[in-house]
Amino acid sequence: MSNLTTxxxxxxxRADGPxxxxxxxxxxxxxxxxxxxxxxxxxxxxxxxxxxxxxLALFVLLPMAGAGWISLHEWNLISPxxxxxxxxxxxxxxxxxxxxxxxxxxxxLAGYLPLVYVGGLGLALALNTALKGRTVLRGVYFxxxxxxxxxxxxxxxxxxxxxxxxxxWTLAQIGIQGPGxxxxxxxxxxxxxxxxxxxxxxxxxxxxxxxxxxxxxxxxEAARVDGAGWWRRLWSVVLPLLSPSTFFxxxxxxxxxxxxxxxxxxxxxxxxxxxxxxxxxxxxSLAFRYGEAGTASALSWLLFAVVLAITLVQIRGQxxxxxxx
Amino acid sequence: MPETATSSAPGLAPTGAARPGTATPRRPRNPxxxxxxxxxxxxxxxxxxxxxxxxxWAVITSISPGAGLSATPSFVPTDPSMSAxxxxxxxxxxxxxxxxxxGLAVVSTLLQMxxxxxxxxxxxxxxxxxxxxxxxxxxxxxxxxxxxLIVPLFVEMKYLGLIDSYLGALLPxxxxxxxxxxxxxxxxxxxxxxxEAATLDGAGHLRIFTRIVLPxxxxxxxxxxxxxxxxxxxxxxxxxxxxxxxxxxxFPVALQSLQGQYTTQWDVVMAGSVVSVLPMLAxxxxxxxxxxxxxxxxxxx
Numbered sequence: 001m002s003n004l005t006t007x008x009x010x011x012x013x014r015a016d017g018p019x020x021x022x023x024x025x026x027x028x029x030x031x032x033x034x035x036x037x038x039x040x041x042x043x044x045x046x047x048x049x050x051x052x053x054x055x056l057a058l059f060v061l062l063p064m065a066g067a068g069w070i071s072l073h074e075w076n077l078i079s080p081x082x083x084x085x086x087x088x089x090x091x092x093x094x095x096x097x098x099x100x101x102x103x104x105x106x107x108x109l110a111g112y113l114p115l116v117y118v119g120g121l122g123l124a125l126a127l128n129t130a131l132k133g134r135t136v137l138r139g140v141y142f143x144x145x146x147x148x149x150x151x152x153x154x155x156x157x158x159x160x161x162x163x164x165x166x167x168x169w170t171l172a173q174i175g176i177q178g179p180g181x182x183x184x185x186x187x188x189x190x191x192x193x194x195x196x197x198x199x200x201x202x203x204x205x206x207x208x209x210x211x212x213x214x215x216x217x218x219x220x221e222a223a224r225v226d227g228a229g230w231w232r233r234l235w236s237v238v239l240p241l242l243s244p245s246t247f248f249x250x251x252x253x254x255x256x257x258x259x260x261x262x263x264x265x266x267x268x269x270x271x272x273x274x275x276x277x278x279x280x281x282x283x284x285s286l287a288f289r290y291g292e293a294g295t296a297s298a299l300s301w302l303l304f305a306v307v308l309a310i311t312l313v314q315i316r317g318q319x320x321x322x323x324x325x
Numbered sequence: 326m327p328e329t330a331t332s333s334a335p336g337l338a339p340t341g342a343a344r345p346g347t348a349t350p351r352r353p354r355n356p357x358x359x360x361x362x363x364x365x366x367x368x369x370x371x372x373x374x375x376x377x378x379x380x381x382w383a384v385i386t387s388i389s390p391g392a393g394l395s396a397t398p399s400f401v402p403t404d405p406s407m408s409a410x411x412x413x414x415x416x417x418x419x420x421x422x423x424x425x426x427x428g429l430a431v432v433s434t435l436l437q438m439x440x441x442x443x444x445x446x447x448x449x450x451x452x453x454x455x456x457x458x459x460x461x462x463x464x465x466x467x468x469x470x471x472x473x474l475i476v477p478l479f480v481e482m483k484y485l486g487l488i489d490s491y492l493g494a495l496l497p498x499x500x501x502x503x504x505x506x507x508x509x510x511x512x513x514x515x516x517x518x519x520x521e522a523a524t525l526d527g528a529g530h531l532r533i534f535t536r537i538v539l540p541x542x543x544x545x546x547x548x549x550x551x552x553x554x555x556x557x558x559x560x561x562x563x564x565x566x567x568x569x570x571x572x573x574x575x576f577p578v579a580l581q582s583l584q585g586q587y588t589t590q591w592d593v594v595m596a597g598s599v600v601s602v603l604p605m606l607a608x609x610x611x612x613x614x615x616x617x618x619x620x621x622x623x624x625x626x
Contacts, residue, residue, distance in 0.1 A: 048534075049443070051439065052463075055496065056500055059474075059478060060469055062481065064469055067473055070477055077483075131365065137373050140373040141372075144376065148605075150577040150580055154584070158595065161591075166398050169398055261562055262561045280472045283472060287475070287479075
């Protein structure tokens with residue numbers, strides 16, 4: 001763990017390595033032996049690193065640069081590329097479909113984040129008490145997390161089927177006319193949010209539960225002795241001390257939220273009428289449906305830049321609200 | 326993490342059982358008779374049933390032929406039948422599809438473990454110039470989402486002639502920075518005295534790696550294995566793009582394509598969903614601890 005802060009560890013290693021005071025008594029023999037071992041280490045390092053470095057270079061770094069290069073061209077993946085400079089980017093920024101896709105993605109996050117956070121927090125608080133069978137309960141809540149997005153999307157598409165789905169049937173029993181869910185442009189994104197929140201609730205719960213367990217019991221005890229009630233303790237003690245976990249959940253949710261694809265693809269296909277078209281779905285259709293690889297690559301870079309910027313802003317902004325005990 | 330969860334760390338625990346206004350910091354002796362506690366149990370168990378309901382409903386639908394034709398659902402199928410499962414494995418190519426997915430997941434997992442452990446050893450135990458810079462580059466690749474890479478990756482595979490091949494689906498998954506990162510943390514915790522003792526006995530790096538480091542990082546390898554398997558088994562976007570012919574398709578892609586343009590055989594789709602969940606369910610039951618750790622430590626799902 002201490003080696004995680006590599007620069008420091010390395011500097012320390014260097015400082016006592018070549019320092020003359022330490023080297024003097026060991027003499028030259030030892031020194032050349034050591035550097036020979038180091039030279040040998042270099043070859044070993046190459047051998048040990050190559051199997052992981054080569055695929056990463058070929059299938060992550062190279063395509064990353066490739067995406068940048070392609071984004072500066074007009075290209076349908078078949079005929080020769082033609083240089084358009086930043087044309088794809090300016091075209092994208094002006095394209096209402098791009099803005100709509102970012103808007104839908106934000107809408108997704110606006111629905112999804114409060115749902116999973118409040119739900120996950122409630123569950124974590126409940127499971128953090130002396131509850132009977134809480135290991136089993138935690139297992140049940142976590143089960144959707146390991147299920148694939150496609151299965152989640154298909155099962156929810158079936159549950160939310162407007163005419164023969166169980167949800168609308170149940171609503172009808174109590175006299176409510178259920179909405180058209182994924183067939184209705186006004187409800188398609190809500191359907192995706194519902195399915196996604198169901199899948200990720202257990203994940204948020206596990207993160208927050210770990211955070212809760214790290215809160216020292218005597219702090220809570222002290223607050224209780226001082227006469228703070230349940231809400232007061234939650235608001236003034238638990239939530240501030242839980243803020244690092246909350247921060248993690250928010251950052252990860254935003255990163256994953258901007259990349260949402262599988263469940264939308266399988267549940268609504270971006271429809272109806274593009275009402276649930278999200279950014280990655282748009283990248284996919286631009287490249288593989290409309291043959292606009294250049295624009296698709298530009299959009300993927302744009303997405304990466306947005307996610308990176310938001311993450312950096314959050315990391316900078318965390319000082320304002322994240323308390324590290 | 327699960328062990329710490331079972332150890333009774335109080336957290337907010339006292340609050341559930343606390344009586345308002347009591348000045349003594351002691352909890353009621355028998356929380357079982359506490360109304361709040363009972364209420365909490367009821368709410369949490371009801372919540373769990375709600376969470377389980379979609380799975381339950383998928384199973385019920387899968388054994389109800391003609392599900393979706395009638396607007397009144399029946400919780401107990403009137404005429405239960407395994408025909409949807411038969412359909413999957415006889416008329417539809419799901420036997421082949423299952424094998425494809427299993428094969429890709431197993432090979433991808435094994436390779437990720439191998440390449441990851443080797444790199445972890447290098448970063449933890451070997452000294453070479455630029456080590457920290459290289460490690461930083463590894464970590465940086467974790468930041469790059471697959472979605473950014475799909476178009477150029479597709480182009481690259483086209484040049485390599487690997488479109489519509491297992492190799493094309495597999496190659497981008499054989500090495501991940503996450504594996505390296507996770508395993509390096511584990512290797513760092515293996516006491517260096519063990520290596521030094523082995524070195525004195527004349528062991529080289531290969532011996533130290535296979536005989537000392539690998540056996541000592543088994544829990545981390547298990548976490549990685551479960552996680553990598555899950556990633557591969559559930560992956561959708563890349564297989565969707567790279568694998569074209571039906572006989573090469575992976576489970577999620579084939580499952581998604583069962584949805585008809587106009588009509589969908591819901592019993593078959595749900596049967597496929599149930600089958601698709603089974604390996605993860607088995608893995609989850611057998612190694613819940615590692616699954617939860619793997620997911621929680623990355624935030625990747």
